[in-house]
Amino acid sequence: MGTLVSLISGLASGEAVAALQRARLTAILYGLAGVFALCGVGFLIGAAYIWLAALYGPLATSLGFGIGFLVIAGLIVVIHKLTTSMRARRRARRRKADMTAVGVTAALALLPALAKSKGGLGTLLAPAIALAAYAIYRENVKAGPRDKDRSETP
CATH class of the missing domain: 1.20.5 (Single alpha-helices involved in coiled-coils or other helix-helix interfaces)
Known part of the structure; x- marks a missing residue:
């Protein structure tokens, strides 16, 4: 205040x-x-x-300066492209970590209220069981290149 x-x-x-x-x-x-x-x-x-x-001489000097400035401009553009992609990946990782932290915080904040509600433990366990089942499903469906090679050989 x-x-x-x-x-x-x-x-x-x-x-x-x-x-x-x-x-x-x-x-x-x-x-x-x-x-x-x-x-x-x-x-x-x-x-x-x-x-x-x-x-x-003026011609050789003009050519040298022109080529030099073009090389500097090209280096600036290449460096910018490289750093932009690195910054984008870093921002994506940071955003993912922030969203995970927000999700965990929200879940922990709702935990006492859900535990006291009429559904109680069932309200908490149903999404957890569904999430575990989905994780097991994703693990078994994912077939990497090595898994395909193993499945083709008898």
């Missing part, structure tokens, strides 16, 4: 507006710094081009 009162009083006193203005100013300043940093990198690349053009 105290947190809610603090939040409401902060909004009423204008702290939120001041924080928003500070965040906007910070974003603008970082944006300007980024633009100037990109300009600096551009001039450094231009200086490297002029220096290498004096050594190897």
Whole structure:
């Protein structure tokens, strides 16, 4: 309750507006710094081009810079594709673990209420027996490549 009162009083006193203005100013300043940093990198690349053009000639230097930038772009795309698939698998594992935890928590929360109800133990045992039967069925139906080879040989 105290947190809610603090939040409401902060909004009423204008702290939120001041924080928003500070965040906007910070974003603008970082944006300007980024633009100037990109300009600096551009001039450094231009200086490297002029220096290498004096050594190897403008055509060879242009070809070298073009091929170099294309290789860098290709590496960025390949690395992004590899990391994206790894992150997707990691998110799927985390989501599965979270859903399992939510299911177990919900089951444990409902356990006392189900035990006290009219059905009592039968209400709890029927789904458990069905789940065990389904697990046994899935185990026996699943035929892997090794199982197929064994079944074909007499």
